[in-house]
Amino acid sequence: MALTDQINEDLKAAMLARDEVRKLTLRGIKKEILEARTAPGFSGELDDQALMKILSKMLKQRKDSAAIYEQQNRPELAANELAEAVIIQSYLPKALSPEELEAALNEIIKQAAAKGPADMGKVMGMASKALSGKAEGRQISETVKRLLSSM
Structure with a gap:
């Protein structure tokens, strides 16, 4: 339905x-x-x-x-x-846990071949499309920033 x-x-x-x-x-x-x-x-x-x-x-x-x-x-x-x-x-899919979000973002970072914080825009574009409805944009952005700055 x-x-x-x-x-x-x-x-x-x-x-x-x-x-x-x-x-x-x-x-x-x-x-x-x-x-x-x-x-x-x-x-x-x-x-x-x-x-x-x-x-x-x-x-x-x-x-x-x-x-x-x-x-x-x-x-x-x-x-x-x-x-x-x-x-x-109740009409939205279950939100990703922080661990699931981090795992998904690590995969997206690998696909984007991101080297560091300078590639944040490219990663965010891919992540926003892939994780739409599964996580809030602010949560995605904070996690991407943390992951890219640790590279």
């Missing part, structure tokens, strides 16, 4: 169960998908990689919002954002 079909089915189930948080989160996901499909210059259907990118962006927004709400001493709003983040996370 395609991811968009799964989201639609889960939305129906949430509506029947009167699960407001899940319903609102899934409607938000559908809205983002619709906006991506109707964006200028886009034609055709969204592939799974594009959907993962949308979901990753939404997850990051929820986590950032929750952190801001915590700083502003608004725990009820932070809890709501974190609940939405959990729902969004």
Whole structure:
């Protein structure tokens, strides 16, 4: 079953169960998908990689919002954002552990024949494509920087 079909089915189930948080989160996901499909210059259907990118962006927004709400001493709003983040996370593939990420990046560094920090741009380009949806960009960047500086 395609991811968009799964989201639609889960939305129906949430509506029947009167699960407001899940319903609102899934409607938000559908809205983002619709906006991506109707964006200028886009034609055709969204592939799974594009959907993962949308979901990753939404997850990051929820986590950032929750952190801001915590700083502003608004725990009820932070809890709501974190609940939405959990729902969004359920549609993303399992994130790589730090060890798995490092192993994958070492392989990419070998493929890129990187010699040191000067090759960071080349490695990041390959890593971003290969690890899209599996790890956050910031996490990839920090690990690449650490690995290349130790060469």
